[in-house]
Amino acid sequence: GESVGLHLPTLSVQEGDNSIINCAYSNSASDYFIWYKQESGKGPQFIIDIRSNMDKRQGQRVTVLLNKTVKHLSLQIAATQPGDSAVYFCAENRASGGSYIPTFGRGTSLIVHP
Amino acid sequence: DAGVIQSPRHEVTEMGQEVTLRCKPISGHNSLFWYRQTMMRGLELLIYFNNNVPIDDSGMPEDRFSAKMPNASFSTLKIQPSEPRDSAVYFCASSPNDRATNEKLFFGSGTQLSVL
Numbered sequence: 535g536e537s538v539g540l541h542l543p544t545l546s547v548q549e550g551d552n553s554i555i556n557c558a559y560s561n562s563a564s565d566y567f568i569w570y571k572q573e574s575g576k577g578p579q580f581i582i583d584i585r586s587n588m589d590k591r592q593g594q595r596v597t598v599l600l601n602k603t604v605k606h607l608s609l610q611i612a613a614t615q616p617g618d619s620a621v622y623f624c625a626e627n628r629a630s631g632g633s634y635i636p637t638f639g640r641g642t643s644l645i646v647h648p
Numbered sequence: 649d650a651g652v653i654q655s656p657r658h659e660v661t662e663m664g665q666e667v668t669l670r671c672k673p674i675s676g677h678n679s680l681f682w683y684r685q686t687m688m689r690g691l692e693l694l695i696y697f698n699n700n701v702p703i704d705d706s707g708m709p710e711d712r713f714s715a716k717m718p719n720a721s722f723s724t725l726k727i728q729p730s731e732p733r734d735s736a737v738y739f740c741a742s743s744p745n746d747r748a749t750n751e752k753l754f755f756g757s758g759t760q761l762s763v764l
Contacts, residue, residue: 568752577652577739577755578691623691627751635704636681636753638691 546645553614555642557607557624564626568636569598569609572621578638581609581622611644619646652756654740660762666728669759671740672721678745681753682715682725685737697723698745730763737761 547553559567565586570578584591584598584607591598597610607624621641628635653672661667673680681696695705697717705715712731717723727734737760741753 566751570753575757577741577758578753579755580752583752635693635696636751637693638683640690 543640544643544645546647547614549614549616549646549648551614553609553611553618553644553646555609555611555622555624555644557609557639559605559607559624559626559639561626561628561637562602562605564628566627567598567600567607568625568627569596569607570623570625570638571618572623572641574620578623614644614646616646616648619644652740652742652754654738654756654759656759657757658760658762660764661730662764663731664729665763666726667730667734667761667763669725669738669740669761671723671725671756673723673740673742674754675721676744677742677754679743680717680723681741681743682723683739683741685739685758686735691739694725727761730761732763735761735763 545553568583569581571581572578582593582596582598584600589600595612599608609622611618621643623641624639625636652674655670659667679696679698682694684692684694692707694707695715696703700717700720713727715725725738737758739755739758741755743751743753
């Protein structure tokens with residue numbers, strides 16, 4: 535079946551380093567992808583998104599890369615800070631009947647050491 | 649805007665009891681989603697509504713689960729009877745559902761459900 539998965543369940547980095555979180559997807563019909571950040575005790579929050587007609591999008595300290603050939607998505611966080619410690623989810627949105635159906639990956643826990 | 653509001657924040661109940669989770673989406677959002685989060689299965693989509701109409705409930709695990717959206721500002725997820733394996737964090741999320749803008753979801757803070 536279709537699935538979204540992550541390569542690494544836990545990523546530990548030192549403060550100031552760059553972080554890269556990876557995500558694999560299998561549904562070639564997906565045309566929209568989002569990264570969410572979930573802090574402890576809270577719901578997921580939007581970080582950045584990318585459409586399938588793009589291969590890179592940059593935000594503030596974050597960059598998302600999309601490789602449609604190998605169905606791979608990555609989130610890069612520059613100069614990682616302790617406040618970046620959280621679980622990060624990629625989600626693929628498939629258009630269906632005028633709505634988007636978001637399907638989430640399992641998540642990667644990012645731990646930032648001061 | 650207060651964001652998506654869920655209640656209760658925590659719910660502890662005994663097996664066999666009825667549980668009702670509540671959600672108030674962001675005003676003006678057309679789509680509402682109910683997710684369940686567990687360590688084993690991650691974030692699972694249970695059901696989503698578009699303009700108050702259930703569109704896809706294929707994620708609802710059993711007949712014990714039901715969801716309603718009587719109006720644009722309120723939705724409930726009910727479990728009757730509840731079982732220990734229903735213990736999880738249940739999230740409600742809403743979305744503007746506008747293809748011309750970002751289709752990001754806005755999540756509530758969740759309801760932590762423990763069924764003893």
